Amino acid sequence: MQEQQNKSRTESIPKISDSLPDPCPFNNSQHYLNRELGWLQFNHRVLLQAADLRVPLLERVKFLAIAGSNLDEFFMKRIGGLKQQSLAGVQKRTIDGRSPDEQIAECYEVIKDHQKHKQKILIDLTRELAQENIFICTYTDLTETEKNALRSNFYDNIYPMVTPQAIDPAHPFPFVSNLSLNLLVNLRYPGSGELSLARVKVPVGRGAPRFLPIDDQNRFVLLEDVMANNLDMLFPAMEVVSCDLFRVTRNANTDKSEEHADDLLALIESALRERKFAPIVRLEILPDMNESHRGLLAAELGLDQEADVFEVNGIIGARDFMQLTALPLPQLKDIPHLPIDHPQLTKGRNIFYDIREARFILLQHPYESFASSVGRFLKEAATDPKVQAIKMTLYRTSSDSPILDQLIQAAQNGKQVAVVVELQARFDEAANIRLATRLEEAGIHVTYGVVGLKTHAKVILVVRRDYKGLRRYVHIGTGNYHPETSRLYSDLGMLIYDKQIGQDATELFNYLTTGYTPARRYQQLLVAPKSLKKALLAKIEREIEHQQQEREGHLRFKMNALEDGDIAKALYRAAQAGVRVELLIRDSCRVRPNLPGLTETVRVVSIVGRFLEHTRLYYFRNAGQEEYFIGSADAMKRNLEHRVEVLVPVTEPKLQQELWKMLETQWHDQRCAWDMQEDGSYIQRQPKPDEDHPGSQELTIQAAKKRKNDVMRQKERKGKKGRQRNLR
Structure with missing residues (x-):
């Protein structure tokens, strides 16, 4: 068990590239990592939380569901956008040297590896859930009494919401909604060899749970499994030859130009209607679907059968596992966190x-x-x-x-x-x-x-x-x-x-x-798109100047993503000048650390824990006149040039100390931290065998409680001294 636990802690995420570039000027594309591939690596770190035996079981199930939901959105937003660029004939390459088609192809390879990991983790989780008397059963494993009870429940509570749709010359292929689960049913007319097809939507989320309870003992069966085994209700007197499950993902990029819009509200409403019918970018199927049905679906949905069809070995739609995390089993979850009231905000006072x-x-x-x-x-x-x-x-x-x-x-x-x-x-x-x-x-x-x-x-x-x-x-x-x-x-x-x-x-x-x-x-705020990017670049250059004047240059940024090419180049210049560059980046980061002669002073760390890291914080040492900025902006081109963003300086020394302590806690995390390697891969840190490091997020919980207790004790001391003065 310990060996397996250690393995889950140290597993390296697949590399973006197997070869390291030689140091060269800052415009060399090989020095920059790809945004999409970097995000996929982040999602893989999320998935690996589901395999970490230190995490309570139902929290691990939650991470499995989050990773599945994240990947759905990645196809809807990022793959959808890349496909639009490809169809429009966009040839412009990213700063890392990839065309839209090349990015799609490389993303697909990473996603296939990700799905293999997910299937293994799902098998392990299912086994561990069973050890805690939480069972995901197949319909054929049930007793006749249980089957009859489920059939009755289906007939009364779900069947009225189901609408079978024929697929034949008189009934063209039906509309399939985004992220919907569907059954492709192959039927035979009684007394003849004539076959026909029908599509049945599985009504998950419309009053029907994905995991149907069998009894009150935490035993569940998948809704599609129940439907597939009771198709006689939908197709009486017909012979069911086969039944295949499939799921589609549609492009969510339907943004329209605002420049000539008379009514922005109407424009967005129109875009939402279009999103419903947007092109499909992914088809998910089970491996046992026959080739003819696979080809039919790909053709009808306008997909490349080889590239855009993904076989899922297991349960399609991992996001639905979030249902199981609601089970009232506190022993299988994190200890509930109750946020404290800020000690400087006095109850009962304005x-x-x-x-x-x-x-x-x-x-x-x-x-x-x-x-x-x-x-x-x-x-x-x-x-x-x-x-x-x-x-x-x-x-x-x-x-x-x-x-x-x-x-x-x-x-x-x-x-x-x-x-x-x-x-x-x-x-x-x-x-x-x-x-x-x-x-x-x-x-x-x-x-x-x-x-x-x-x-x-x-x-x-x-x-x-x-x-x-x-x-x-x-x-x-x-x-x-x-x-x-x-x-x-x-x-x-x-x-x-x-x-x-x-x-x-x-x-x-x-x-x-x-x-x-x-x-x-x-006067104080840094506002995008007017001044924020210019200010960040100028402050990075100032650190370079300090370093060149033998005053230690030090940058420490914390954000969700670092994608902007100009910021990345500036950080490379800073690193080459000897400035210490420390990046706490949750997901994608273009900058490679530890490249000989180029980024030897750069370190990149990702924190993945029970809370989603969402803070944006910029620190500049400024030759001892330290500057801290917090706000809404990641170092991404869209944020710095196409959004209204705000950073505010934190100038109070006491508050600066709090921010530095938070950064230090995360920088030295031995529980939730992943170190980026020079090739773009990540390795999770391991505490020493005799250590049980609680992780930076737990330490921050403890620090918040300590701050409150310290303030309360100060108030008590002041109150005591005041009472003593009154007595005198």
Whole structure:
């Protein structure tokens, strides 16, 4: 068992390239890693969490489901986009030297290896689930009594939702929806040899679970298995010759140009309708499907039978395993994490007093509560009679988010409320259209940002009439204003009372609501696409200058992805000058570490744990005058040039110390960290045999609790001294 555990910890993810390039100028494509292949490696790291025996069993099942869902989205977004480029005849190569067709081909090879790993992990998980009396059964394994009970349940609760569709000259091949499970049924008419085909959609997610419970003992059978064995209900008196399962994935790239749109809302609604009928980019089948049916499906769906058809050895649609993670078995899950209330935000006291007194309050989610910090900030702003206006950006949030109710309440209380809703947040477009409509109906001023740019910044501005006049309070964060993901994603935020940042936030919202750019000047904020990229490049060059003047240059960036070619080249220049470059990159990173003579001072680390790392943090040593910036922007071309993003400086020494401690904790993680090798592969770190390292995320939980306890003890000491003075 220990040997297997050690293997799961150290398994190296497949290499992007087997050969290392020789050092050469910065425009050599071989020095850069491919974004798509880098992301696939990240998803493989997620999958390997499902094989890590240190992770509780149902959490491992969750990682299996997440990896499956991630891969679905990769086909919908990334493969779909590459196919569009290929069909359009795009020949332009990426900075790593690959054409769209070459990227697709290499991605497919990596995905096939990934699926082999997933099948092995699934077999192991199924066996371990059985050891915990959680069984995934086949229909043929059941007793007649159990089959009859399932048949009755299917007839009463699922059968009415099922619509079989014939495939023949009178009935053309039916529309197949995205990510749907389907049965291709081959039928024979009674008394003749004539065959016919029909398609039956498996109604998963429409009131029917994928894993149907057999009894109350955590035994399940797949819905498609039950349907395949009860087809006589759908085709009475017909002989079922064969039944094959298949699943399709459609392209999600239906973006239209905003430049000449008279109504952006109508444009997005039109794009959503088109997405439903977008071209199919992947067909998943089981290995036992016969060649004629495989060819028929590929032809009808417009796919290359050799390239675009993926055989799945096991259960198609791993994302549905998320259902099993809801089982009430706490012994098979992580110990629940309860975020603490930030110690500087006093219960029962007006939150604006706390912010004004501290000036800057750093928030670390999910370690510190989103609800009692950002949520409370908005809640009190909505009811505080001194608050005159609330302005905020919304990229993603939940449909039942209390934030929406608070904004509506603020408007009802007579406050000026302005919300910039990003209608083009991928896969949340429909939800954002609904929430925008709801906000407008409540009298809130809703805008959709600047034409041609996505608004990805995370900013709230509250204008309050205090005893000395109007004052501005600001929140800037790295994560969405989404109460659900705030408990699952690792993010930073800051509540701010600062005149210059308040003025900058005002300028930002004036820009977002009008689109007018002349003479906009930001004193503290770095805003994309106006100044952010230029500022980052200039600060990297400054580190090079410091290094050349024998003052240690040091950069440490933490983000989701590093894709922008100009930033990557600047980091190569910095490394060649001797600047220490430390990159905490969750998924794809173009920069190769440890290349002799080029990136010997570069290290790249990826953290994968129970929380999704989502923080963006930029550190510059600046010859001892250290600078820290947090915000919404990854170092990606789309973020820096085609989105409205914001970074805010963190200048308070105490808060800088907190950020450095967080970075150090992750940099020295021996539990959740993966080190990128010079060839682009990753190896997970191993603690020493006599160590049980808890991992950086667990250490951050402990650090948050310690900060709160320290503050509470300080308050108790101050209170005690005050009482003693009163006694004297």
